[in-house]
Amino acid sequence: MTDVVSTDPRTGAAVAAVATETGQEGVDAACSAAAGAARPLAELDRLARADLLRSLARALEEDRAELVALADRESALGTARLNNELNRTVHQFNLFADAVQEGGYLEAVVDRPADTPAGPRPDLRRMLVPLGPVAVFGASNFPLAFSVPGGDTASALAAGCPVVVKAHPAHPATSVRAFEVLSNAARAAGAPEGTLGLVHGVDAGAALVRHPEIRAAAFTGSTRGGRALFDLASARPDPIPFYGELGSLNPLVVTPGAARKRSAEIAQGLVGSFTLGGGQFCTKPGVVLVPGDSEGRALVDGMAELVTGAEAPVLLTEGVRHAYERGSGERREETVPGAHLVAEGIAAKGGWAAPVRLLSVEAAELDPAAVEECFGPVTLVVFYDGPEQLGSVLRDLPPSLAASVFAEPDELDLRAELQSELAHRTGRIVHDGYPTGVAVTAAMQHGGPWPSTTNALHTSVGTTAIRRFLRPMAWQNAPQEVLPDELRDQPVNPVPRQENT
Amino acid sequence: MTDVVSTDPRTGAAVAAVATETGQEGVDAACSAAAGAARPLAELDRLARADLLRSLARALEEDRAELVALADRESALGTARLNNELNRTVHQFNLFADAVQEGGYLEAVVDRPADTPAGPRPDLRRMLVPLGPVAVFGASNFPLAFSVPGGDTASALAAGCPVVVKAHPAHPATSVRAFEVLSNAARAAGAPEGTLGLVHGVDAGAALVRHPEIRAAAFTGSTRGGRALFDLASARPDPIPFYGELGSLNPLVVTPGAARKRSAEIAQGLVGSFTLGGGQFCTKPGVVLVPGDSEGRALVDGMAELVTGAEAPVLLTEGVRHAYERGSGERREETVPGAHLVAEGIAAKGGWAAPVRLLSVEAAELDPAAVEECFGPVTLVVFYDGPEQLGSVLRDLPPSLAASVFAEPDELDLRAELQSELAHRTGRIVHDGYPTGVAVTAAMQHGGPWPSTTNALHTSVGTTAIRRFLRPMAWQNAPQEVLPDELRDQPVNPVPRQENT
Known part of the structure; x- marks a missing residue:
């Protein structure tokens, strides 16, 4: 036995x-x-x-x-x-x-x-x-x-x-x-x-x-x-x-307007969300779509700063840490070609601890259909160039439990279009909020198209x-x-x- | 092409x-x-x-x-x-x-x-x-x-x-x-x-x-x-x-009281139900459980008389007729050992026509788990000896879309026990009625445990x-x-x- x-x-x-x-x-x-x-x-x-x-x-x-x-x-x-x-x-x-x-x-x-x-x-x-x-x-x-x-x-x-x-x-x-x-x-x-x-x-x-x-x-x-x-x-x-x-990637979209108006707030919220519980939530925002303009890059600079000072969380098991290192560490290009390390947190000490990581890739280099969930305190920023490229990435990403849209009041058409695109590929759509935090209530939906659920x-x-x-x-x-x-x-x-x- | x-x-x-x-x-x-x-x-x-x-x-x-x-x-x-x-x-x-x-x-x-x-x-x-x-x-x-x-x-x-x-x-x-x-x-x-x-x-x-x-x-x-x-x-x-x-067998149970009080009525209703549409309904009563006493056998004699005079319906396809002959014809013992022909209707003439058939088997000889649906105008009477044997057959039959119980007002405990036994193995339970006839309405359930549905x-x-x-x-x-x-x-x-x- x-x-x-x-x-x-x-x-x-x-x-x-x-x-x-x-x-x-x-x-x-x-x-x-x-x-x-x-x-x-x-x-x-x-x-x-x-x-x-x-x-x-x-x-x-x-x-x-x-x-x-x-x-x-x-x-x-x-x-x-x-x-x-x-x-x-x-x-x-x-x-x-x-x-x-x-x-x-x-x-x-x-x-x-x-x-x-x-x-x-x-x-x-x-x-x-x-x-x-x-x-x-x-x-x-x-x-x-x-x-x-x-x-x-x-x-x-x-x-x-x-x-x-x-x-x-x-x-x-x-x-x-x-x-x-x-x-x-x-x-x-x-x-x-x-x-x-x-x-x-x-x-x-x-x-x-x-x-x-x-x-x-x-x-x-x-x-x-x-x-x-x-x-x-x-x-x-x-x-x-x-x-x-x-598994679920839970894409989070930041529109050009939101990147311009709420850069610091979103940077902070995002780092909090993807590192919550050591990044070991099924609703972690695993892919973050940010405009490739200067304002989008400034938002990601803000995230990088926060990541650099972040403590290394202790992960749940040796297996989780191993998979995290494979997906986000030095050999990450094997799973996401073109991805590079933007920032890394404080080095891990002992047990199954692992450093927080922020990765990024240009949309033009990405094969969205091949992106897989990486459990642990990492997220992948995808810099997009305009609404068409954004739509194309969203259409090709595997379906998710949840998806988020950050947009400004004067971007209502874009918000509606993004929701319409995402709705076919998710079970819950969050506006101006993070997918982590799943309320236990009658209106909750935690389940989406394959592979997020069977x-x-x-x-x-x-x-x-x-x-x-x-x-x-x-x-x-x-x-x-x-x-x-x-x-x-x-x-x-x-x-x-x-x-x- | x-x-x-x-x-x-x-x-x-x-x-x-x-x-x-x-x-x-x-x-x-x-x-x-x-x-x-x-x-x-x-x-x-x-x-x-x-x-x-x-x-x-x-x-x-x-x-x-x-x-x-x-x-x-x-x-x-x-x-x-x-x-x-x-x-x-x-x-x-x-x-x-x-x-x-x-x-x-x-x-x-x-x-x-x-x-x-x-x-x-x-x-x-x-x-x-x-x-x-x-x-x-x-x-x-x-x-x-x-x-x-x-x-x-x-x-x-x-x-x-x-x-x-x-x-x-x-x-x-x-x-x-x-x-x-x-x-x-x-x-x-x-x-x-x-x-x-x-x-x-x-x-x-x-x-x-x-x-x-x-x-x-x-x-x-x-x-x-x-x-x-x-x-x-x-x-x-x-x-x-x-x-x-x-596939679905839709077992129909006749209690001793119902066999005694409503023999002729049930015989007529049953033959009508299992031959309706040439017996080609998914809700056809394919197994009929009748008491093995003289009153139960008299009920089946009544069914036999009606079957003997019944016209041969034209079946839907050559394949349906072929499977019908295999399951209810001379080699029926291969699918239901111990089954024998009680009565056969008027001989078929031309096309995919096939005669109505009534089969029976003693419960003691039956392997209920091995009984399969036979599409076409045939039903299998199972003579049972007391409530224990009846319960045991019901427990071993494959689950069904529907099941029926015919019982008398003074058999309320038996009716409740039969319903409780059948409820675990069906999607619809019919009291004093036939499973054929599926109303299109909000309270209908047409679907039951495997193999009646996936x-x-x-x-x-x-x-x-x-x-x-x-x-x-x-x-x-x-x-x-x-x-x-x-x-x-x-x-x-x-x-x-x-x-x-």
């Missing part, structure tokens, strides 16, 4: 073995338990499920000090950021509890018998029902918000689906602790045994996605890893939906993330007694519904 | 070459035209798109006589049925027009700036936007309702997506005519050139699903064909959603079918001027929306 070892990124030293990799038997046991929990969890009263979610939020809050300390020791993200991350996760469980209680997410429709131009219509009632056990893959960069606790787990449980998490090896101790906290709280709240499971190891992750009892999977991570798991999910005898959030029809952040784990079901001519409460003529706990008579 | 030949199923004779198979160049041309139409169609005013759908409905109505005559000549389904089918399609276009005009399908949300427990929230506005060009595969069994015109085409256009149809070879003349009618009407209504395209041939279908400009595909047909296309869609460099409606999260019938071709998009801090009308503070044509302040 292979040990799962917790490492300290600040020193690079192994701290302790905290688990062993899960074998096929362990995966089978977790999936069978989840399958056993599926029906009782689905049949749990909606209000009881909302209470369950609130209990999980409270339990995380009660264990805050230990969870944050563990996560900081394993991720080096700092306690301020990790406390905010836990705030987000607690809020998210409570938000889903409210959504479940309100019930609009069920999309309930009651069609009473009627004559239609296509013939008589029987009594038909529809609402969404849980898909069954869900596999959730923890992400390295959000040990408390996209991992054992987080959006995928919360939305799957909110939908009424048991969850088996594949722990991320970057923070196994945090994963084990968070799992204990959540499963104890679930048990105490009366959730069926098997509602939550945890497995460790790459092979266990693959076995999860292939397991006959798993009905959907949610993943946040690299394009390569996500694609491999997507292919496994699609190749099953019974394919299952695989919601992968993969499935652009859904989001992994915000209340509508619950829709990924639900399928519609129709009851035709059903006696009142066998209908779910939500669809009865006189429901005990009514939900918003469309009624056609 | 290979001719596409229209055949008369009543005689089996080739009537005329009506087209040639589309080569790669033709597919490229159709997809490029669709891609060119995508943005203008998406940016078309919502009310203009509703009008476009209504124009298409009117054009089909105006060409009714010719379309029905052609479809009857190519499918032998009869003019009464085909007129009803056209009613359904016309109604469907109008229903989607109403849905587009109302706008609730956009799932619009406006979140105004606020402080949340997880930090400040910016102005965020979300709604659904069209995916882009959609490939639609015509089905053999509904030349006017799941083909060039029909639910997939109507819902994709309603979503704002251009459509390229792959014509079904069982009715090429109908396909060509329907395409002319729809594209002339679209052009007259001001739709962009490329809004509709048509290709012929198996290779063209595969090329469509692989084409870089195609963003989603919808298919109704065999499990084998659907799986092959699903695999192509999933293996793309940029995978696309593939909505396949494949994607249980959606439906191919009913107004929510539009959701398959839409993805969410969020606007953050957008100036009013660049927001779509639906998300502005003062919309010209308001839609239902969730507002969080």
